[in-house]
Amino acid sequence: MEVPENIITCIMCIYSKHPYVHRGAFSSYFIVLDQEGARTMKGKLLVIGFGPGYEKHITERAKEAIQESDIIIGYKTYIELIKGLITGKQIISTGMTEEVSRAQEAVKQAELGKKVAVISSGDAGVYGMAGLVYEVLIEKGWKRDTGVEVEVIPGISAINSCAALLGAPIMHDACTISLSDHLTPWTLIEKRIEAAAQADFVIALYNPKSGRRTKQIMEAQRILLKYRSPETPVGLVKSAFRDSQHIVLTSLRDMLEHEIGMLTTVIIGNSSTFLHDGLMITPRGYQRKYTLTEKVQPLKPHQRLQREAEPWALDQTEELEFSMNIDVVVGKDSSRELAEEALNIVLREKAAAPQVMKQKFQSIFEIAVSPGVTNKKFTAKQMMILSEIAGEECVLEYTPDHYIKLQIVTSDPHEIVKKLTQSNFVLSPVGDVLTVKACDFCDGEKRDAIPYAEKLYEKLGGMKLPKELKLGVNGCGMACYGAVKEDIGIVYRKGAFDLFLGAKTAGRNAHPGQIVAEGIPPEEIIEVIEKIVQEYKEKAHPNERFYKFFKRVKKIQGFEYQDITPKIKMEVPICGE
Numbered sequence: 001m002e003v004p005e006n007i008i009t010c011i012m013c014i015y016s017k018h019p020y021v022h023r024g025a026f027s028s029y030f031i032v033l034d035q036e037g038a039r040t041m042k043g044k045l046l047v048i049g050f051g052p053g054y055e056k057h058i059t060e061r062a063k064e065a066i067q068e069s070d071i072i073i074g075y076k077t078y079i080e081l082i083k084g085l086i087t088g089k090q091i092i093s094t095g096m097t098e099e100v101s102r103a104q105e106a107v108k109q110a111e112l113g114k115k116v117a118v119i120s121s122g123d124a125g126v127y128g129m130a131g132l133v134y135e136v137l138i139e140k141g142w143k144r145d146t147g148v149e150v151e152v153i154p155g156i157s158a159i160n161s162c163a164a165l166l167g168a169p170i171m172h173d174a175c176t177i178s179l180s181d182h183l184t185p186w187t188l189i190e191k192r193i194e195a196a197a198q199a200d201f202v203i204a205l206y207n208p209k210s211g212r213r214t215k216q217i218m219e220a221q222r223i224l225l226k227y228r229s230p231e232t233p234v235g236l237v238k239s240a241f242r243d244s245q246h247i248v249l250t251s252l253r254d255m256l257e258h259e260i261g262m263l264t265t266v267i268i269g270n271s272s273t274f275l276h277d278g279l280m281i282t283p284r285g286y287q288r289k290y291t292l293t294e295k296v297q298p299l300k301p302h303q304r305l306q307r308e309a310e311p312w313a314l315d316q317t318e319e320l321e322f323s324m325n326i327d328v329v330v331g332k333d334s335s336r337e338l339a340e341e342a343l344n345i346v347l348r349e350k351a352a353a354p355q356v357m358k359q360k361f362q363s364i365f366e367i368a369v370s371p372g373v374t375n376k377k378f379t380a381k382q383m384m385i386l387s388e389i390a391g392e393e394c395v396l397e398y399t400p401d402h403y404i405k406l407q408i409v410t411s412d413p414h415e416i417v418k419k420l421t422q423s424n425f426v427l428s429p430v431g432d433v434l435t436v437k438a439c440d441f442c443d444g445e446k447r448d449a450i451p452y453a454e455k456l457y458e459k460l461g462g463m464k465l466p467k468e469l470k471l472g473v474n475g476c477g478m479a480c481y482g483a484v485k486e487d488i489g490i491v492y493r494k495g496a497f498d499l500f501l502g503a504k505t506a507g508r509n510a511h512p513g514q515i516v517a518e519g520i521p522p523e524e525i526i527e528v529i530e531k532i533v534q535e536y537k538e539k540a541h542p543n544e545r546f547y548k549f550f551k552r553v554k555k556i557q558g559f560e561y562q563d564i565t566p567k568i569k570m571e572v573p574i575c576g577e
């Protein structure tokens with residue numbers, strides 16, 4: 001059948017039984033009429049989020065969608081923001097509170113076969129027009145298969161654009177809450193702020209304040225201060241990426257002293273968010289397993305996902321009890337019921353044990369303790385303190401180095417260090433650090449070298465190194481505590497120290513350290529050892545043991561390596577050297 005030209009809408013066809021296809025001469029839309037005479041329109045609704053308003057942050061698809069549309073419908077201010085992209089288009093713009101009429105008009109035009117762009121700033125699906133467009137369509141009996149096509153084109157929402165300007169504040173669980181109570185009862189908004197504050201979400205407050213709504217932001221602050229420190233970092237971003245952009249970093253306590261308006265997004269940090277050099281940063285949690293200053297991590301790749309490395313995981317913590325309560329809410333029918341029940345559980349938990357509500361950042365804290373550098377005797381009281389600190393879940397391990405190593409799941413390692421120090425324990429970090437292994441100097445009878453052992457512990461104990469390093473200090477030529485079998489060993493003899501370097505303590509080719517000097521005067525020994533350790537720290541490869549380093553560099557602080565490779569070639573066992 002021949003298609004008539006220049007026909008936009010043919011009333012005859014709509015009410016007749018003829019399957020015409022009409023093509024508009026000055027646009028590219030189609031109207032298709034089926035055999036029954038009912039219309040199946042091929043217009044399209046393009047619901048577009050164009051981001052913060054800066055052209056470079058508008059997605060390629062959003063630009064394309066604007067270009068392929070016949071009509072652009074939007075709030076006047078938004079139309080103004082993208083005016084460079086809509087030249088020559090038919091524009092329908094209305095003011096604030098006219099969202100419904102814009103959505104209705106868009107649907108109407110799409111049903112007439114036009115491609116209609118409905119624009120929102122930010123993301124159309126985040127407090128934008130996407131939901132409303134669908135609601136208007138659904139009210140009219142729209143179905144996806146038979147109704148006009150709808151495409152929602154995502155954009156950068158304010159939570160993302162403002163976060164980028166502030167640093168990285170939403171690196172962890174975050175939520176958005178609009179403080180506008182024009183369409184939402186304040187009591188519900190209040191509940192949401194309360195729940196988000198309790199659950200330690202980073203919170204982005206949209207629509208925080210307007211000319212008439214001035215109290216909401218004050219109420220929000222009041223609720224948040226019930227659960228968060230007044231020092232909690234807060235970022236205020238006005239008109240992100242627009243000419244009038246303004247950024248303020250402040251705190252929960254002081255935020256109201258700054259300008260907050262319709263165009264401001266308020267980002268409240270969680271309990272671990274911090275400020276650094278004008279940036280607001282929320283840690284993702286890597287510090288629980290990784291040491292960010294080290295190339296070699298305490299947990300090897302194969303250990304990082306093991307259960308022992310994640311004592312905070314669902315099935316491994318005391319919080320299991322709390323999480324089990326989640327079962328109570330399973331079975332609720334709607335998400336609202338689920339949320340309300342979850343909130344009730346939180347409130348009950350809080351009433352029963354307020355301390356449970358404090359955000360816990362638990363991690364495994366490892367530390368080695370001993371009664372003293374030279375003292376090998378734990379007192380009964382010290383054992384009781386250890387037992388008290390350890391509780392039922394801590395691991396206590398007695399090591400060949402005369403330390404007790406504690407592995408404690410805690411959110412407050414400083415408190416544990418304080419208790420141990422008050423109980424006169426000598427503390428050493430665990431891992432790739434220097435450990436001083438002194439003998440007991442015949443229970444203190446041979447005291448001459450004790451001050452040097454203590455001084456070495458004081459100066460070098462716990463120093464981070466490319467690999468763990470043990471420094472043995474023995475009080476006489478008997479060397480019964482095996483100083484010569486340590487990475488570095490010093491043996492006090494005839495009023496001076498003998499120095500041994502590069503022992504290999506394990507394996508079939510284990511060997512003592514090489515004696516590199518005899519009779520080092522006591523007043524020099526501390527400096528000699530310090531320099532050796534410093535050279536190893538600076539020049540060793542990551543993970544390179546001291547004996548390998550000595551073998552490689554051949555000379556440390558003038559002390560020469562002697563080749564002591566066995567004459568026979570030793571077979572390397574399957575399980576390693």
Ligand code: SF4
Binds near residue numbers: 440446478479481
């Ligand atoms: S190395 Fe000497 S001083 Fe030290 S405990 Fe043994 S015998 Fe006593």
